[in-house]
Amino acid sequence: MSIFKTDNITMRFGGLTAVSNLNINIEENEIVGLIGPNGAGKTTCFNMITGVYTATEGKIHFKDVDITNEKTHNITKLGIARTFQNIRLFKDLTVLDNVVIANHMRLNSNIVSAVIRTPSYIKKEKYIHEKSINLLKSVGLEDLKDEKASSLPYGKQRRLEIARALATDPKLLILDEPAAGMNPQESLELMGFIKEIRKNHKLSILMIEHHMQVVMGVCERMYVLDYGVLIAEGNPSEIQNNPKVIEAYLGVD
Incomplete structure (x- = not known):
């Protein structure tokens, strides 16, 4: 059962389109990854979901409630929580x-x-x-x-x-690069930790992560952005072997 979805959300800053017509769907108790090269629009997407930015176009739904224009504190009360790339304790x-x-x-x-x-x-x-x-x-x-x-x-x-x-008490936990700055042992422990909190707290999790071992090890499905456009969607194996993803990360000869 779907707990969260976006319908063609777009974010423009003046003449720059940071995210274009993005559709994401997250099921209950699912761990989903949002990946892409630097500047792909991942954090902009997170900021739209959590009310930091209001989408220029499109709709965001959480538990069948339209949260597109909600303030951050109301979104938190509805059941979406997030962490940040730079720890904010x-x-x-x-x-x-x-x-x-x-x-x-x-x-x-x-x-x-x-x-x-x-x-x-x-x-x-x-x-x-x-x-x-x-x-x-x-x-x-x-x-x-x-x-x-x-x-x-x-x-x-x-x-x-x-x-x-x-x-x-969230139902959707959004993690922004949780492995950033961690050593290999900490990253390995993080993988088990994320699965454990999903199980213990009955959560859905959406995460941005550049550490491929972590994101491939914990996510059941993944979305890939490049220059604000969705270029691929699938399970880790499908993403690893997708030519568009390989091109976005490594370029072509």
Whole structure:
């Protein structure tokens, strides 16, 4: 069953067309890759999906809801969360506090109840604390909960950023180059980690990734962009052997 799709989305910046008539479909509990050479339009696509940009043309649907013109915070509440190529943590806060903050998006309380700390507010705070600890446990960071986020090794900062995204209770998780900056061992661990969070959190995942071993190892289907145009779609084997994809990445003789 489809959870997400785009209908001919196009993004223009003045006279430049960054993405042209792109159609993507993601099924429930599916891991899908969006790949292409630098400048292909992948991040622009992510920014349209998450409300950073509004598509010049076309429609974006999530769970049969038109989110084309929705604001970023509303899209998050509907169930789409993302990470970024450049990690964006609250580096001076603890690992636990980074996750707790994300949980507050779904805390339905007002300023008065927070100030006087009503019983219902305290109950919600306790729930958020327990949920945050469980999320850290699920990504292998529970023992580091009191450390500053900036003190974590790079690979663990990536895990924390994903945990923070998971705290918003998404149904679609968008990962922007999760293996960027990782060493070979961290990249290998990431592959298993992505499959694990998909299973444990019953997620669909859409990811941009330049690390071909990672994207080929975890994605069931892939879309390939080149200069903003979709040039190929299929499973990893089909993509690896597609002449248009080979040409886009390696050029032709």
